Amino acid sequence: MCDQTFLAITFGPCDNCSQNKPLMNIYLKNEPINYCSLCVELMACQGLAKGETTNTLKAESESLKAKLEEERAKLHDVELHQVAEKIDALGQFVMKTRRTLKGHGNKVLCMDWCRDKRRIVSSSQDGKVIVWDAYTTNKEHAVTMPCTWVMACAYAPSGCAVACGGLDNKCSVYPLSLDKNENLAAKKKSVAMHTNYLSSCSFTNSDMQILTSSGDGTCALWDVESGQLLQSFHGHSADVLSLDLAPSETGNTFVSGGCDKKANVWDMRSGQNVQSFETHESDINNVKYYPSGDAFATGSDDATCRLYDLRADREVAIYSKDSIIFGASSVDFSLSGRLLFAGYNDYTINVWDVLKGTRVAILFGHENRVSTVRVSPDGTAFCSGSWDNTLRVSAYLRSSGESELRNILYNTV
Amino acid sequence: MTIRSDRDHGQRYRPRMSCLKKLEATVVQMQDPSTGVKGTDQKLNVTIIPHVITGQDIVAWITKNMNIDSDEAQAFGTMLVAFGYIYPLQDHKKLVLRPDGSLYRFQTPYFWPVQKWKAEDTDYAIYLAKRNIRKKGVLDAYEQEEYNKLHKWMNHKWDFIVMQAKEQYHAGKARQKADRVVFDCQERAYWIVHRPPPQTHSAMDYGLDRHIDPNAEEKKTYDYYRRIIIYTQQAVMRSRVKSSVSLGALAKYITTFKNHDPFLVPCLPSNPWQTDDDSYWELNTPDVEIPTKMRVERWSFSFYELLNDPRGRADFKIFLKKEFSGENLAFWEAAEELKWGTAASMSEKAEHIFKTFLAPGAPRWINIDGRTMGLTVKGLEHPHRYVLDAAQTHIFMLMKKDTFYRYLKSPVYKEMQKKAISPAPHNFSEAQLQQNMRNRRPSIDPIITWQKEQEEKAKAEAASGPVDIKKLMASKLDRK
Numbered sequence: 065m066c067d068q069t070f071l072a073i074t075f076g077p078c079d080n081c082s083q084n085k086p087l088m089n090i091y092l093k094n095e096p097i098n099y100c101s102l103c104v105e106l107m108a109c110q111g112l113a114k115g116e117t118t119n120t121l122k123a124e125s126e127s128l129k130a131k132l133e134e135e136r137a138k139l140h141d142v143e144l145h146q147v148a149e150k151i152d153a154l155g156q157f158v159m160k161t162r163r164t165l166k167g168h169g170n171k172v173l174c175m176d177w178c179r180d181k182r183r184i185v186s187s188s189q190d191g192k193v194i195v196w197d198a199y200t201t202n203k204e205h206a207v208t209m210p211c212t213w214v215m216a217c218a219y220a221p222s223g224c225a226v227a228c229g230g231l232d233n234k235c236s237v238y239p240l241s242l243d244k245n246e247n248l249a250a251k252k253k254s255v256a257m258h259t260n261y262l263s264s265c266s267f268t269n270s271d272m273q274i275l276t277s278s279g280d281g282t283c284a285l286w287d288v289e290s291g292q293l294l295q296s297f298h299g300h301s302a303d304v305l306s307l308d309l310a311p312s313e314t315g316n317t318f319v320s321g322g323c324d325k326k327a328n329v330w331d332m333r334s335g336q337n338v339q340s341f342e343t344h345e346s347d348i349n350n351v352k353y354y355p356s357g358d359a360f361a362t363g364s365d366d367a368t369c370r371l372y373d374l375r376a377d378r379e380v381a382i383y384s385k386d387s388i389i390f391g392a393s394s395v396d397f398s399l400s401g402r403l404l405f406a407g408y409n410d411y412t413i414n415v416w417d418v419l420k421g422t423r424v425a426i427l428f429g430h431e432n433r434v435s436t437v438r439v440s441p442d443g444t445a446f447c448s449g450s451w452d453n454t455l456r457v458s459a460y461l462r463s464s465g466e467s468e469l470r471n472i473l474y475n476t477v
Numbered sequence: 478m479t480i481r482s483d484r485d486h487g488q489r490y491r492p493r494m495s496c497l498k499k500l501e502a503t504v505v506q507m508q509d510p511s512t513g514v515k516g517t518d519q520k521l522n523v524t525i526i527p528h529v530i531t532g533q534d535i536v537a538w539i540t541k542n543m544n545i546d547s548d549e550a551q552a553f554g555t556m557l558v559a560f561g562y563i564y565p566l567q568d569h570k571k572l573v574l575r576p577d578g579s580l581y582r583f584q585t586p587y588f589w590p591v592q593k594w595k596a597e598d599t600d601y602a603i604y605l606a607k608r609n610i611r612k613k614g615v616l617d618a619y620e621q622e623e624y625n626k627l628h629k630w631m632n633h634k635w636d637f638i639v640m641q642a643k644e645q646y647h648a649g650k651a652r653q654k655a656d657r658v659v660f661d662c663q664e665r666a667y668w669i670v671h672r673p674p675p676q677t678h679s680a681m682d683y684g685l686d687r688h689i690d691p692n693a694e695e696k697k698t699y700d701y702y703r704r705i706i707i708y709t710q711q712a713v714m715r716s717r718v719k720s721s722v723s724l725g726a727l728a729k730y731i732t733t734f735k736n737h738d739p740f741l742v743p744c745l746p747s748n749p750w751q752t753d754d755d756s757y758w759e760l761n762t763p764d765v766e767i768p769t770k771m772r773v774e775r776w777s778f779s780f781y782e783l784l785n786d787p788r789g790r791a792d793f794k795i796f797l798k799k800e801f802s803g804e805n806l807a808f809w810e811a812a813e814e815l816k817w818g819t820a821a822s823m824s825e826k827a828e829h830i831f832k833t834f835l836a837p838g839a840p841r842w843i844n845i846d847g848r849t850m851g852l853t854v855k856g857l858e859h860p861h862r863y864v865l866d867a868a869q870t871h872i873f874m875l876m877k878k879d880t881f882y883r884y885l886k887s888p889v890y891k892e893m894q895k896k897a898i899s900p901a902p903h904n905f906s907e908a909q910l911q912q913n914m915r916n917r918r919p920s921i922d923p924i925i926t927w928q929k930e931q932e933e934k935a936k937a938e939a940a941s942g943p944v945d946i947k948k949l950m951a952s953k954l955d956r957k
Contacts, residue, residue, distance in 0.1 A: 075856070075863050084859060091710040108703040121702035128709040135713055142721040147728050154741070162750045180923050181758060182749075199749065200917045213685060223923025231685075242924055260688045270817035279688035287820040294820070294862070299708075302689040313781040313873065323687050333863050337708060338715070346495065347687070356730045358723065366495065375723040377715065387545045387553065389499040400734035401727070402741060409496070410556050412549075419728060428552055432678055444739045444757070445750040451678065459750040460740045 074333040088336040148419035157425035163457040172449035178219045187214035216265040229262035277304040299337040306350045312357035321348030350394045355401045363392030383416045399443030407434030504562045532579040559680035564666030588667040596671035602627040606642035747903035753913035763787040770897040780877040796889040804841035812869040827860035
């Protein structure tokens with residue numbers, strides 16, 4: 065577990081305006097101070113002082129960036145593949161699709177697993193959001209959103225609600241009902257309001273708060289019951305496409321990735337951007353934390369997936385191949401963190417060995433882009449949603465004792 | 478005369494479509510006269526089509542030159558066809574690469590996705606009109622529909638469209654028959670890619686436009702630099718660890734959890750998705766009486782794993798009860814509820830927590846250092862979501878560094894390890910697997926499970942709440 069943010073003071077009187085507010089920990093002339101976000105913004109926008117010009121500021125920022133790289137390089141004493149040498153290589157991997165969920169009339173854009181490990185919620189371009197029991201392939205609930213391109217959907221931790229949003233610029237929470245005939249849209253709650261499309265949403269540890277990211281370049285934390293904005297996060301200079309909450313016991317940070325090629329780590333309490341990584345060459349489509357919370361992976365349009373270590377504060381691995389030239393739209397880790405599943409725009413899913421950096425399997429089967437890949441909460445399977453209107457749940461093929469005949473018989477389920 | 482749409486945001490030139498440049502490079506290589514794919518001439522009716530290649534040759538070339546499997550080569554080839562760099566001569570509406578003797582041709586660079594300007598409706602209208610002129614009724618049903626639609630929308634420039642179509646038609650007639658046939662094929666292939674027939678999709682469809690124009694340069698005013706300076710200063714001062722330490726920790730995590738990852742080691746008794754038998758889930762429910770050995774082992778990996786598993790947390794509570802130190806965990810849970818709860822309930826919860834855990838003489842007083850207690854009590858004057866952060870962290874660290882290790886050595890945990898079951902792996906025959914597939918069991922709706930949990934929690938709270946002495950005495954007096 066790594067969460068340096070828990071040691072910092074994050075609420076109290078601002079050193080500048082003395083009001084009790086969430087505080088950002090910054091440095092003024094190398095002295096640590098605690099300013100509220102308003103005072104930080106004012107500090108940034110205050111007029112040029114005597115002797116300062118845009119060019120002097122530019123030079124200062126360049127020299128600071130160089131210093132940051134220097135500090136990072138000082139502790140860069142080993143590469144990931146060197147650490148991986150002591151670990152056994154993985155054997156042959158064969159995955160098989162175990163369920164194909166058909167029912168969406170248009171591109172599947174997003175999906176999420178329920179904590180009961182078998183239910184999923186999926187959303188599509190035509191505005192439909194469907195809750196399935198993926199194990200029996202039954203559809204349990206269906207909601208029609210008043211907008212198209214529902215790019216974000218999430219299952220509540222309790223399993224009693226789903227959140228979704230897209231081109232309507234909002235994130236709405238639909239409480240699920242035991243009565244199958246009930247119209248879920250009647251109890252819908254509009255929670256988040258952005259000024260542009262909603263790209264991703266996620267519940268925090270409870271049903272009461274939602275974290276959203278939007279095409280307007282911001283992320284925001286909302287209180288579900290009142291719809292109140294609890295905290296907003298500014299720092300991306302282009303659309304934010306994805307976010308993921310840290311699985312740490314203190315649960316105070318999340319990472320977001322955007323079209324400005326940056327992956328930013330934020331402190332949820334103060335809204336401060338605490339770490340930033342800019343090594344991708346194109347839009348970051350998806351970000352996902354490593355199971356321990358000390359690292360995260362990103363998938364990007366530059367056809368690479370990268371692993372960033374939060375404690376060492378740098379990029380530690382690039383997962384790419386000459387033959388893979390289409391962007392990665394979605395990534396997720398297996399339970400132990402050894403495997404990285406990545407869905408690509410060339411209709412395939414590549415599975416990478418996180419430590420060694422090699423590809424251990426490639427899955428075909430989808431007939432259009434793979435838009436979302438998520439591993440189930442207990443790691444027994446992963447679900448992939450695609451623009452070919454289907455979702456597929458795939459698992460590892462049992463290799464010992466399974467006969468060829470069985471393979472042929474149960475090829476399509 | 479086509480006006481480039483502003484909304485395009487230069488998508489074609491962005492790194493987002495950098496895949497097109499790479500595809501182009503590959504196609505150029507494939508057309509190399511000496512090292513490329515070997516083509517032959519094909520006879521079509523009376524004309525001879527030059528440079529025709531077969532699907533299997535394409536797959537073989539890609540396999541050899543890109544150093545990949547034939548499956549992957551076929552998938553890559555399909556992308557080449559889907560984007561229109563190679564087009565099929567037979568079954569021209571289905572843009573896939575067949576690894577057999579099916580015939581394909583390279584598309585002329587004029588019609589490559591990066592070369593030509595965006596496929597405008599005007600051009601499409603001209604193309605359809607031209608085909609109509611050549612021979613009435615040659616348009617497919619979906620093309621006829623599109624034609625009628627375009628005729629309606631573009632009525633104002635229909636004269637221009639018809640004029641262009643006629644000119645192109647006459648220019649075409651002036652060519653040699655073989656060239657004309659080839660050009661018609663190429664043009665048709667181009668429009669299949671950009672205006673896909675029904676039930677198919679266009680590979681050029683990239684989804685929604687991004688909101689912010691990525692080609693636009695960000696304005697670099699002084700506040701832009703100031704923000705960078707503020708951020709970078711705190712980034713420089715952040716403490717970081719050596720790569721060997723943090724990467725070592727990542728590797729250690731993987732090794733620790735290796736046996737628990739169903740993709741690496743089969744889960745016992747069997748993976749429900751593979752065998753259609755959900756015993757694995759039945760044995761691992763949050764409130765199961767006897768957990769499995771794997772689950773109990775996982776609790777020992779870290780305090781976070783123990784707390785995260787409801788069954789583990791319950792076992793930990795039993796241990797704490799025996800030690801009479803349940804108030805620490807109770808406080809931590811209450812603080813979590815405050816942090817993640819609704820904004821409306823916050824002040825009420827904060828007050829309840831203060832009365833139960835922090836006030837001097839409170840029934841479940843927690844033992845934290847004076848400074849933290851002072852900060853917390855002061856913060857509670859104006860309670861906010863994170864007012865208990867410092868105290869919660871202190872208590873958490875206390876439990877993590879001390880109580881957790883004592884728990885692992887305690888008889889409670891040791892007994893649980895002994896009692897835990899180790900299910901035998903399933904060994905289903907084919908007939909049994911078939912039957913399992915037919916009898917997949919539905920599960921209890923999570924809503925019902927949640928409601929039950931809430932009821933249990935309410936009961937437990939009522940039972941463990943501070944005892945009201947007055948009421949107790951009153952009930953005793955009543956009995957007397």
